[in-house]
Amino acid sequence: MRSALDRLVSWFGFALAAVLLVAAGLLAYGSSFIHSNVEEQLSQQNITMPAVDRLETPAQKEALSKYAGQKMTTGAHAKAFADQYILVHMNTSSNNKTYEEVSGEYMKAVKTAPDAKETKDLGDLRQSLFMGNTLRGMLLNAYAFGTMATVAMWAAIGALLGAIVFFVLGLLGLRHAKRVDPAASA
Secondary structure (H helix, E strand, C coil): CHHHHHHHHHHHHHHHHHHHHHHHHHHHHHHHHHHHHHHHHHHHHCCECCCHHHCCCHHHHHHHHHHCCCECCCHHHHHHHHHHHHHHHHHHHHCCCCHHHHHHHHHHHHHHCCCCHHHHHHHHHHHHHHHHHHHHHHHHHHHHHHHHHHHHHHHHHHHHHHHHHHHHHHHHHHHHHHHCCCCCCC
8 A cells, every 4th residue: 555655645746746747848848938029129229337437326326337338138228228327318308207297287387388398398308208207117117027927937946956956856755656565554
């Protein structure tokens, strides 16, 4: 009885190892696919990270100095550029007002003084903030997908290690099943 139970548990361990091995392969493929896509899409934008002398704030220098002059190709590049370069310029130009706030001011100004220079300036600022938010959103999506690629790769490694552990345990279980004395297990 004990020998049969050892074999049953061992074969279940082999089956679990096979499932984890398949999962590891799929996760590794997914990680590679996502990583390649993020790199390809960002490379096509041909964005060069700003040089150190173009960085204005201490936060910009801390986040972007290590990437200075490099071509943007990773999610980490995209996040740093979106949060520490684009957003800083948007906030500087709008006195920390959001697109929604500036757009509301512009809509009111169009009704009260459609031809005023201030109205035109608000319209230009509104357009700049819209474009900045759009680019930030796209870059932060690249960052999110890059993060998913990293998580998938760690999950693949974990699944592979799990497969190895269950395979070894299955082998040890089969070895133990052979050693068990059939008369003693009755």
